[in-house]
Amino acid sequence: MTTTGPRTPAAADPTTADLLDRVQSLLASHPPAEVDRLDFLRARFDAGLAWVGYPVGLGGLGIPRELQAVVDAALAAAGAPDNSPRSIGIGLGMAAPTILAHGSDEQKQRWLRPLWTGEEVWCQLFSEPGAGSDLAALGTRAVRDGDEWVVNGQKVWTSMAHEARWGILVTRTDPDVPKHAGMTYFGCDMHVPGVDVRPLRQATGEAEFNEVFLTDVRLPDTDRIGEVGNGWRVATGTLMNERVAIGGQSAPREGGMLGMVTSVWRERPELRTPGLHSELMEQWVRAEASRITGERLRQQMAAGTPGPEGSAAKLMFSELNQRLSGLLLELLGEQGLAYDDWTMRRPKEVHFHGNRPGYSYLRAKGNSIEGGTTEILLNIVAERVLGLPGEMRVDKDVPWKDLPR
Amino acid sequence: MTGFPSLLHSDDEQQLRETVRRQLAARADWSSVLRRVEADDPYDADTWRTLAAQTGAAGLPVPEELGGAGASWRETAVVAEELGRSLAVVPFLGSAVLATAALLHAGESELLPQVAGGERTAVLAVPLSTWPGSSFPTSVSVEGDALTGRVTSVGDAGAADVLLVPAIGPDGPSLWAVEAFEVTPRTSLDMTRPLGDVTLSGSSGRRVAEGAAAEAALQHALMVGAGILASEQLGLAEQCLETTIAYLKERYQFGRPLGSYQALKHRLASLWVEVTRARATARYAAGCLATQDPDTAVAVAVAAAICSDVAVLAAEECVQLHGGLGFTWEHPAHLWLKRAKADQIALGTPDRHRAALADLVDLPLGAG
Ligand SMILES: Cc1cc2nc3c(=O)[nH]c(=O)nc-3n(C[C@H](O)[C@H](O)[C@H](O)COP(=O)(O)OP(=O)(O)OC[C@H]3O[C@@H](n4cnc5c(N)ncnc54)[C@H](O)[C@@H]3O)c2cc1C
Secondary structure: OOOOOOOOOOOOOHHHHHHHHHHHHHHHHOOOOOOOHHHHHHHHHHOOOOOOOOOEOOOEOOOOHHHHHHHHHHHHHOOOOOOOHHHHHHHHHHHHHHHHHHOOHHHHHHHHHHHHHOOOOEEEEOOEOOEOOOHHHOOOEEEEEOOEEEEEEEEOOOOOOOOOOEEEEEEEOOOOOEOOOOEEEEEEEOOOOOEEEEEEOOOOOOOOEEEEEEEEEEEEHHHEEOOOOEHHHHHHHHHHHHHHHHHOOOOOOOOHHHHHHHHHHHHOHHHOOHHHHHHHHHHHHHHHHHHHHHHHHHHHHHOOOOOOHHHHHHHHHHHHHHHHHHHHHHHHHHHHHOOOOOOOOOOOOOOOOOOOHHHHHHHHHHHOOOOOOHHHHHHHHHHHHOOOOOOOOOOOOOEHHHOOO | OOOOOOOOOOHHHHHHHHHHHHHHHHHOOHHHHHHHHHOOOOOOHHHHHHHHHHHOOOOOOOOHHHOOOOOOHHHHHHHHHHHHHHOOOOOHHHHHHHHHHHHHHHOOOOHHHHHHOOOOOEEEOOEOOOOOOOOOOOOEEEEOOEEEEEEEEEEOHHHOOEEEEEEEEOOEEEEEEEOOOEEEEOOOOOOOOOEEEEEEEEEEEEEEEEHHHHHHHHHHHHHHHHHHHHHHHHHHHHHHHHHHHHHHHHOEEOOEEHHHOHHHHHHHHHHHHHHHHHHHHHHHHHHHHHHOOOOHHHHHHHHHHHHHHHHHHHHHHHHHHOHHHHHOOOOOHHHHHHHHHHHHHOOOOHHHHHHHHHHHOOOOOOOO
């Protein structure tokens, strides 16, 4: 009998050695200290070292994606610049996997490289005032006109639209069929006439998200992603990736929000009370357990047997972030009464905490809403994972135009 | 930490699980377990002998030279999961986990082969509620080789052929193998893991370890016990969740299956998230125990704290969501509830484990 299973890749692995060679030759041809940041990132993409799990020619090498950690560590050790993943999270986590899965060859060539280098920021034009959890109810219309589509409608809660060059956009192309059937997906150029981005201020005081008005926006048919009428299926893939992107990142022990709480606990003994200590240890254990669960999920994906644990990751993440950020304010006491800055700003990056306790507490409230609310995720787990019967539906076979709203 | 051990089940482990599950389904389904616990002698010696013979369950982590299966605590954890699902009344925790861990750590080689082969059952004589990190017990004293004292609430005591007794003598702590003892059965909350009070009246014993080695062997056994118990709790929680899901799919009220009501779906989905988390921690603890990873103490404390509470939650939800059926003697839910609640107290409550962690990861309550 074997006593232990495989451990994470070791340095002796032939693929690892080959990867490290590739990193060395990139560093030799483009010494980070001498070349421009963007030139380096483009060269890294062309060398297949951007996201090694992607196909050759599209920034990858077509090898298991866990090997990315080897590349990232070697490049970081050499002082190479990264692509500021925080400011392009929607592009990396949602747009890219969607383009890879459903885009044409031309679209992949056109979009993926500047997406990854951060030259072109992407945003997500999904939610509308009348369609949030029930995304498939959306009403932004796209009507065909020759080789173009004319789009009219309103999107809302669009994070980072003010920075974006492109948006992943879901529209209604056929109002006469049931709602899931009449949708079509596009890459939307945010710089064309008729796209109007207006800031929406949020509870934290700043405006990370926006409302986006689309008035007679003309999009070329070549920017359509997937077949006409297939938009729901494409969008569902995007949402699945979104949940993994929000909850599924690997982190060191005491990483993230927990680290903010534990460092205050260690540095400020005068703040400690028995009740806060029990809460701290309870959350420490839950955070560590969630971290191990994330690792188990990655091992399953690496073994080619992705389990349903992915749906759990985002649920755990948002609950923990909320509990821990609330605990931090209580622990800080008087300092927890303060807030750093209420001025209206338009941030360039999405930060879930960023070492600002009051902000962290407020921002964490968004975690159980963005990317599918906690209630919707529990529905998904109950129906798709546990196989419990679906809700009684009144909207499945009704043409979209006849739905009550 | 250098990297994670595998948190998945290997093919061998999967095969072991299937064998154990098949045996337990055939020999110890819940109604036969219930009949047994109502009888005078609840131990299912036949099932224990069969499991030992077919899967090596009595000595999985014991090297083959010492009569064991030459596997590890990972495989032991797999069997624990299955026993948590079945609640078969076998002395697995007492003998194959606690006593075996103590004997292995003490380097004992006379008794161990018999225990590992399932021929004799050895039981560690400590109250089942003893936790890793607790001080060495003083309830038994030794003079020469004669032991005297009383140990209460010993798990699996009724099945013991040999007791491993921690005792205090003129030279300090020591650990003894004792064959002459009296067991008074207790009426236990968990009927499927009966407890007994052990009395030693000048019984002669054989010393297995002394001094620091005795203390270390006991601590090691408690740590292994808490880590493996987490897998038992996981198996129990999975069983409760699956049983409840199946019931809510078939039970109709108000003209629709109960499982179509969102209030109930959300409760089960939340429970599934908790069980998912418990599974990862139990596998991590077993993996660390198997390789004596430096992170073992943290891994065990996390798994014990999480899995104890998840098992209780799962059993409580199982009772509630079965309605009146969940409250009858003639349904297994009460057996699971009793085991889950007793397991939460066994080998350290979640709070004890969190307190241990606070020391381990330097988050003290005191003002530094
Ligand atoms: C910080 C932040 C950033 C965001 N960024 C983006 C973005 O970049 N792009 C984008 O397109 N969208 C974005 N969103 C929008 C987000 O996806 C939606 O807010 C979310 O899907 C919920 O939709 P809603 O706001 O319309 O709420 P509603 O759907 O109206 O829900 C209201 C409440 O009812 C509950 N509910 C709804 N349906 C059910 C049901 N069937 N069963 C039980 N409970 C139900 C919900 O859980 C919620 O609690 C963002 C949101 C936030 C908070």
